[in-house]
Amino acid sequence: MRPEVPEARRRRLQRDLLAWYGARGRALGWRQTRDPYAILVSEVMLQQTQAARVEPLWRAFLDRFPTVPALAAGAPGDVLLQWRGLGYNRRAVALHRCARQLVDRHGGAVPDDLAALRALPGVGPYTGRAVLAFAFGHHVAPVDTNVGRVLVRAAAGRPLRAAEAQALADAMVPAGAAAAWSHALMDLGAGLCTARAARCAACPLERTCAW
Numbered sequence: 001m002r003p004e005v006p007e008a009r010r011r012r013l014q015r016d017l018l019a020w021y022g023a024r025g026r027a028l029g030w031r032q033t034r035d036p037y038a039i040l041v042s043e044v045m046l047q048q049t050q051a052a053r054v055e056p057l058w059r060a061f062l063d064r065f066p067t068v069p070a071l072a073a074g075a076p077g078d079v080l081l082q083w084r085g086l087g088y089n090r091r092a093v094a095l096h097r098c099a100r101q102l103v104d105r106h107g108g109a110v111p112d113d114l115a116a117l118r119a120l121p122g123v124g125p126y127t128g129r130a131v132l133a134f135a136f137g138h139h140v141a142p143v144d145t146n147v148g149r150v151l152v153r154a155a156a157g158r159p160l161r162a163a164e165a166q167a168l169a170d171a172m173v174p175a176g177a178a179a180a181w182s183h184a185l186m187d188l189g190a191g192l193c194t195a196r197a198a199r200c201a202a203c204p205l206e207r208t209c210a211w
Contacts, residue, residue: 002164003156005155013155013205013208014177016204016205018180018181018184019204021184025180026187029058034136034137035135036135037067037110042054045057049086049088053086054086064078068099076096080093097121114132126143126144129141134182134183141170141173141178142182143162143166149189150189151169152165155172
């Protein structure tokens with residue numbers, strides 16, 4: 001069952017976190033675009049690689065393969081060469097297959113439907129929700145370790161099963177701010193609400209946190 005967060009506290013959490021993100025959020029390249037393909041590429045790269053390492057390689061990859069059809073038409077060796085520095089080459093292979101499937105089944109466009117996204121090679125529930133939220137503004141939230149930790153502490157005040165965390169994350173998305181909200185949760189979990197040494201005194205949610 002999804003934890004219930006009183007509306008007044010939910011609104012305060014949303015307001016305070018979005019204000020903090022507006023002032024302190026990381027200005028990563030993929031956060032400056034709504035291009036579904038560029039966001040999909042970034043999310044696949046970020047699956048097992050840190051953001052600081054991904055960003056310059058993401059830009060270079062898009063310079064070489066700027067569109068879905070361009071990637072689909074690329075030779076496998078060229079794709080792997082452009083992936084160099086990211087590691088876990090199976091992600092590059094899956095992304096290449098994904099581009100070819102997008103051309104074959106979706107006219108080269110990234111779909112805005114979770115089931116269709118999850119049917120693509122290399123796209124799981126997290127990546128699918130990330131594309132929907134960041135590219136299309138759908139009111140869904142991808143839940144990774146950092147996001148889950150913030151939700152447990154700040155919103156629920158108790159441990160959550162995976163399904164509960166996902167349901168709560170989706171329910172907490174503010175109207176019209178799906179991308180900013182999830183980015184804010186990620187940044188808070190990565191920078192302040194960490195697993196071992198949470199910096200509660202610096203947290204924008206300190207006054208409303210349920211932990």
